[in-house]
Amino acid sequence: MEFLKNYIDGSLIAPISGQYLDNINPSTGNIYSQIPRSDDADLQLAVEAAERAFPLWSNCSVTDRSAILLKMAAGIEARMDEFVKAESLDNGKPEKLAAHVDIPRAVSNFHFFATAIEHFASESHYMEQVGINFTTRRPIGIVGCISPWNLPLYLFSWKIAPALAAGNCVIAKPSEITPYTAYLLGQIANDAGLPKGVLNIVHGLGPEIGNAIVAHPQIKAISFTGGTATGQHIARIAAPMFKKMSLELGGKNPTIVFPDVDIEATVKEIFKSSFSNQGQICLCGSRIFVHQKIYDAFKQAFVDWVASAKVSYPSDPKAQLGAVVSKSHMEKILGYIDLAQEEGGRILTGGSRIILEAPYHEGYFVQPTVIEGLSNECRTNQEEIFGPVVTLLPFDDESEVVKMANGTKYGLAASVWTKDLNVAHRMADQLDMGIVWVNSWLIRDLRTPFGGMKDSGVGREGGWEALRFFTEPKNIFIKYA
Ligand code: NAD
Numbered sequence: 001m002e003f004l005k006n007y008i009d010g011s012l013i014a015p016i017s018g019q020y021l022d023n024i025n026p027s028t029g030n031i032y033s034q035i036p037r038s039d040d041a042d043l044q045l046a047v048e049a050a051e052r053a054f055p056l057w058s059n060c061s062v063t064d065r066s067a068i069l070l071k072m073a074a075g076i077e078a079r080m081d082e083f084v085k086a087e088s089l090d091n092g093k094p095e096k097l098a099a100h101v102d103i104p105r106a107v108s109n110f111h112f113f114a115t116a117i118e119h120f121a122s123e124s125h126y127m128e129q130v131g132i133n134f135t136t137r138r139p140i141g142i143v144g145c146i147s148p149w150n151l152p153l154y155l156f157s158w159k160i161a162p163a164l165a166a167g168n169c170v171i172a173k174p175s176e177i178t179p180y181t182a183y184l185l186g187q188i189a190n191d192a193g194l195p196k197g198v199l200n201i202v203h204g205l206g207p208e209i210g211n212a213i214v215a216h217p218q219i220k221a222i223s224f225t226g227g228t229a230t231g232q233h234i235a236r237i238a239a240p241m242f243k244k245m246s247l248e249l250g251g252k253n254p255t256i257v258f259p260d261v262d263i264e265a266t267v268k269e270i271f272k273s274s275f276s277n278q279g280q281i282c283l284c285g286s287r288i289f290v291h292q293k294i295y296d297a298f299k300q301a302f303v304d305w306v307a308s309a310k311v312s313y314p315s316d317p318k319a320q321l322g323a324v325v326s327k328s329h330m331e332k333i334l335g336y337i338d339l340a341q342e343e344g345g346r347i348l349t350g351g352s353r354i355i356l357e358a359p360y361h362e363g364y365f366v367q368p369t370v371i372e373g374l375s376n377e378c379r380t381n382q383e384e385i386f387g388p389v390v391t392l393l394p395f396d397d398e399s400e401v402v403k404m405a406n407g408t409k410y411g412l413a414a415s416v417w418t419k420d421l422n423v424a425h426r427m428a429d430q431l432d433m434g435i436v437w438v439n440s441w442l443i444r445d446l447r448t449p450f451g452g453m454k455d456s457g458v459g460r461e462g463g464w465e466a467l468r469f470f471t472e473p474k475n476i477f478i479k480y481a
Contacts, residue, residue, distance in 0.1 A: 002033040004179055005168070006042055006203060007186025009049035010196025010476035016041045021176055021205070026092035026323040027313050029362035032476075038204035043171070043212045043435055046200035050142045051171035051218065053197030058139045058167040062117055066172075069114035069165055071192035072185075076153075077107045080187075083181055088314035089150060090180040092323030092364065094199075095314050099450040101277075104152045105444075106181075109157040112446045113466070119469050137471035139167030140244065140447035144213040146206075146234075149175035149325050150280040150386075156182050159223045164199060171200050171219060173210050175226075178204050179327055188280075206230065206304050214238050222469070224248070226414045228384075228455050235458075246459035246469050248451055249264045249382040251412030254405035255285030255441075256427065259293040267301045273415055273441035275309065275368045275392035279388040283413045283435070283442055286390050287381055289401050293395045298349065299372065302392070306368050307349040313360045323364045324387055330364040333387035337369055337439040340380040345371040345391065376404040384410070396422065402430045411453030415441045434460070 003020065005012040005172065015036035016083070023033040057065070076083055080103055087098040124134040145159035156174050163170045173181035182201055190201050201207050204418035206226075214222055214237045224234050228249040230293045238245050255270055273285045290298045312319035326329050330353065337351050349370030355361055355481040368388040374380055381391055395401040406412060428436040434452040444450075449460035459469060 001031075003184075004033055004183045004203060006036050006046075007201040008042065008046045009181070009195075009200070010377065011192060012186055015204075016045075017040070023090070023179065024326065025089055025091075025267060026325050027360050027363040029364070032089070035176060036434065037114050037204045038202045038209040042202055042204075042213050043209060043216060043295045046171050046202055047142060047155075047216060047218050048199055049197035050171060051237070052224040053195055054139075054141060054169045055166075056195055056196045057169055060167070064291050064454060065165060066114045066118050068192050068194050068335060069110050069161060072188050072194070073107045073110035074109070075188040075191050076103065076185075078461065079184070083153065083282070086180045088322065089270050091149065091152060092325055093314060094312075094316070094319040094322045096317060096319065097277060102151055103181075105151075106157040108446065109154070109161045112330055112362060113161035113165040113449070116162075116463065118469065120166075120464065122473070129480065131477055133475055133477045135164075135473050135475045136459055137468070137473050139467055140470060140472050141168065141220045143168045143170055144216075144219045144227065145170055145172040146210055146213065146222065146224045147172075148178040148226045149176055150277060150282070152178040153185070154182035155225050156185070158461060159225070160199065163223065163460075163470045164194075166467050166470040169200075170472055171202060171213055173202055173204070173213055176203065176205055176461070186213060188326060188338070201253065205287065206351060215241075217241065220244065222246070223461075223469070226328045231457065235289075244469065246451075246461060248461060249412075249457040250386070250410060251282050251286045251452060251456050252287065252384050252408045253283060253413045253415075253433070254431075255275040255288045256401055256405060256416045256417075257290045257294070257298060257413065258423055259291040260419045260421065261294070261417045263294060263298055263301050267298065267305050269441060270302065271305055271309070271416070274390045275306070275321055275388050278321050278366070279368075279390070280325065280386055281442070285415055285441070286385060287376070287393060287405075288390055289393050289395050289404060292394050293412055295392075299392055303348045303370055306370055310370050311354050311365050311367060313356060313363065321365075322369060322389060326366070329387070330366055332367055333385060333389060336380060336383070336385045336387070337371075339370045340374060340389075340391070343374055343378040343380055345374045347371055348380050348392070350388070361406065376407055389474075402427065406430075406432045409455040410455035413437070413452070
């Protein structure tokens with residue numbers, strides 16, 4: 001049995017308490033490694049290491065920082081197969097997905113912010129005949145990065161890369177459910193020549209080591225991605241300490257289909273927006289609004305397509321969906337499918353756990369599920385399920401669908417499907433979402449602001465937004481003599 005380690009002060013070390021947590025392979029239900037159950041003592045070591053490293057790293061030239069981050073990108077790329085296998089073993093996702101999305105994107109995150117920082121400029125404001133203002137943007141100090149299990153290294157690196165590029169020292173905590181690729185990242189950092197103490201990775205439970213990171217007085221900013229309830233809890237601790245916070249939280253995203261679409265082509269795209277990563281992407285559309293005129297035709301084509309999808313073990317090259325991340329998450333998803341039926345929903349396809357052949361017979365596989373007949377107000381359509389479950393809802397006109405689409409507490413992302421650009425513009429304008437895709441889904445340009453409105457979060461990640469978050473602006477005014 002492998003024992004993972006914390007990465008503190010440039011070394012891979014065991015937790016001081018000697019306590020570990022089980023790490024489970026969701027495709028088999030077997031324990032396959034042990035994760036440090038870190039506590040305040042481990043965090044203190046990490047904070048002290050980061051304090052020692054900060055003067056060197058924050059004053060290191062941007063070009064030198066950039067060069068090290070580019071080496072980290074190259075280091076992951078050179079070990080692509082190992083990272084792909086580790087990510088899908090830990091998470092249950094098809095290896096194909098980890099190979100096309102998760103790990104290449106982690107490489108891009110380091111590459112993007114390594115180069116972005118070389119172009120990051122601050123403002124100056126000239127006051128005619130009075131003087132000049134110029135704004136410096138210095139690193140904050142020690143920052144905390146806490147990430148979830150659904151896109152493990154992808155989201156972990158999405159925070160760490162801009163934080164390091166901007167000159168901060170980082171204490172990072174991956175999800176205890178998917179720690180493995182974060183463990184490998186420590187080795188990558190050392191091989192790339194990242195000075196010791198600049199990046200520290202501590203493993204363990206959210207309410208223990210995660211909470212301790214949020215509450216530590218020396219950690220000046222928290223970048224968090226995870227559930228809305230956890231985000232609220234973090235804000236309650238960090239806000240009175242006046243910490244900077246970026247909170248990327250849950251969603252209940254609408255997919256809106258107008259009657260002028262090519263049904264066959266659109267069904268294939270909406271299958272991806274609904275069920276990629278087993279529906280465990282914060283951006284997946286889980287409420288599919290279809291115009292009355294094509295409701296029946298769309299429903300038939302969609303249900304046929306979903307019913308033919310292959311759910312299989314991660315190394316199966318034909319797998320379209322893999323296992324969901326944990327037993328408790330599978331039970332939560334199945335509980336929502338029961339609730340949908342209690343609320344009057346009809347299951348059109350799916351609805352159950354799948355038992356694969358040994359050695360995967362105890363894995364957490366759930367059929368992709370499509371439900372109709374529910375109101376937008378019911379719990380199934382209001383609460384985030386975060387699994388392979390979508391509902392179909394008919395609509396008659398634009399104003400009705402805007403009202404329903406906006407009618408949850410969330411505001412993360414939407415996709416709109418139509419050939420009519422006027423409709424697309426009107427919809428995009430009226431949707432209370434941080435991200436709107438038209439005739440597409442999950443096409444990402446790392447320069448754009450990423451994040452949600454309402455209970456989907458506070459702040460934006462990506463591009464200059466991330467570099468601004470991880471720096472402290474100071475305005476300096478010089479009066480003309
Ligand atoms: P979660 O909130 O349970 O955990 C996220 C991280 O926070 C984990 O590392 C966890 O250990 C840690 N944590 C838990 N309790 C904590 C506490 N009290 N203090 C500090 N840290 C704590 O979320 P999850 O189940 O891992 O992820 C699923 C959720 O993440 C979904 O709601 C999904 O929508 C959301 N998500 C949002 C985005 C986005 O960009 N908006 C992206 C991916 C996932």
